[in-house]
Amino acid sequence: MQWTKSYIPTLREDPAEAELISHKLLMRAGFIRKVTAGIYNYLPLMQRVLLKITQIVREEMDNAGALEITMPVLHPSELWIASGRWDVVGKEQMRLKDRHMRDLCLGGTHEEVVTDLVAGELKSYRQLPKNLYQIQVKFRDEIRPRFGLMRGREFIMKDAYSFDVDEAGLDESYKIMVDAYFKVFERCGFDIRKVEGDTGAMGGTGAHEFMVIVDTEGGEGIIYYCDECDYAATDEKASFRGNLKTDSSASPQELELVHTPNMKTVEEVTAFLKVPATKLVKTLLYLADGEPVAALIRGDRTINEVKLKNNLACNQLEMADADTVKRLTGADVGFAGPHGLSGVNFVVDNEVSVMNNFVVGANKDDHHFINVNHPRDFKFEQTTDLKMAEVGEKCPRCENGTLHSHRGIEVGNTFKLGTKYSSSIGAKFIDEDNQEKPIIMGSYGIGITRTAQAAVERYHDENGIIWPKPIAPYDIEIIYTNSSDENQKRIAFDLYNRLQKDGKTVLIDDRDERAGVKFKDADLIGIPVRVVIGERGIKEGIAEVKLRATGEVSKVSLEDAAEKVVEIHDNIS
Ligand code: ATP
Ligand code: MG
Secondary structure, eight states: OBGGGSOOOOOSSOOTTOOSHHHHHHHHTTSEEEEETTEEEEOHHHHHHHHHHHHHHHHHHHHTTOEEOOOOSEEEHHHHHHHTHHHHHGGGSEEEEOTTOOEEEEOSOOHHHHHHHHTTTSOBGGGOOEEEEEEEEEEOOOSSOBTTTTBOSEEEEEEEEEEESSHHHHHHHHHHHHHHHHHHHHHTTOOEEEEEOOOGGGOSSEEEEEEEEOSSTTOOEEEEEESSSSOEEETTTOOOBOOOOOOTTSOOOOOEEEEOTTOOSHHHHHHHHTOOGGGBEEEEEEEETTEEEEEEEETTOOBOHHHHHHHHTOSOEEEOOHHHHHHHHSSOTTOOOSTTOOSOEEEEBGGGGGOOSEEEEOSSTTEEEEEEOTTTSOOOSOOBOOBOOOTTSBOSSSSSOBEEEEEEEEEEEEEEEETHHHHHHTOEEEOTTSOEEEOEEEEEEEEHHHHHHHHHHHSEETTEEOOOGGGOSOSEEEEESOTTOHHHHHHHHHHHHHHHHTTOOEEEEOSSOOHHHHHHHHHHHTOSEEEEEOHHHHHHTEEEEEETTTOOEEEEESTTHHHHHHHHHHHOO
């Protein structure tokens, strides 16, 4: 491709609205242009990257035995109502009405449509297992579309769905997909990390996320991992071994109401009462599908609302506002406590069960109780884990490990769905014993556009993008330094033609620009191998070859430049 015939609108300045380095670089290097929040044009260089990623994904899905199909973008509301997700997904779903005022939505995911497709088609155990996938645009009205392609409102996803006769079959299908994911991301040039994830609104029995580890702000996801074993989980899912030993040295003291004027936060109350935060129980009030709930957790811990929501199995969870708190407790925010609090469900973190003589709010302005003990002062039947994981805590899986954390970009995920969709939409099969059963499903996503940007977030330097070879828009870029020198131009175009004959994809910068501009843009767009034809080189009979990733420069003789450049490109990893 000749630069002058392509469409590569590079910019000198960082675009003002881009926060992430990868977003800035994709804009500056002329790969993407914004249409409106979370919606982008993919320009020719980007399109080539996306096609390369898509091709890798397609090959690995095909190798794994998955079958490519295309499902519609436009979905009738009925299917989403049948699965129960019309209300759950809520505002994230892009909705519209047709001329008959029927509700439709733009697909953000395709469990409903694919389950409806196989219902009535895959009727016998003999037709199973199956895995159907597509690579297609998705729509989600994200609350915070940001970071360019990382969190778009329209984006490209590969989504696959497996159908099995039993759990063992699902385990097998799941493993095949996990193996394929490792191959995909390895081929894209990543060292990928598989971590346990929350099943969230997808429902189901197990999930993993595939994360690209980055140090930058682009890593929206937080991973906790053990330094001893292979435990790794997202912040939504991660747990640790908390303190679950009862302090038997302290006998229960008498409950006492104390005046704590204007002391609302854990820090204020514990400083005032001269006790550590581990001696206080926070009472956090929520509305779960409108019903009041009090979550109890040790003062120094942070509540994990995903765990709370999963425990409650509710659709909507929101913190109670000040008026609701007043109505429920009779006091302002900051003074809620379990003693004497009625009409509210308690969800209790397991560390609370081993505490004694602790501090809680008194449901009275400017007052707390001290020496609270259960079951004497309030009762609960079960406890659960409600805590956010913390660095330095003990691994939940192994004996000696400690948790560490890292940022990551989730580029793919896998879910064991079970029968949530097949039961609700009626995808049943007849098993070997002539019994009718719901199909056991899994679902598997890869963000194609997010993966492309993740590569930039992971691989760049101060001068621009450094595309991993397998997904670079072109293999080689040729620059000739003096655009008015016909001899240079002829040698450069000869090489351009030869390299293409040898099967390489080549971009030649044939613009009437100064050499400096061409060099800068070459660094910016990040093609792995750059070949420079210049005046001095021609005199010496050489071309200069530079690797974008390492900066390594070598000289090749003009006579066999094509063979040498092919070899250099073949040998980079
Ligand atoms: P996230 O937690 O980042 O919102 P998700 O759990 O909603 O992701 P899935 O519904 O499982 O993601 O989608 C599968 C893949 O699609 C994700 O792993 C991610 O790579 C990609 N993806 C999800 N949402 C977006 C988005 N808004 N923009 C770009 N890619 C996305
Ligand atoms: Mg999401």
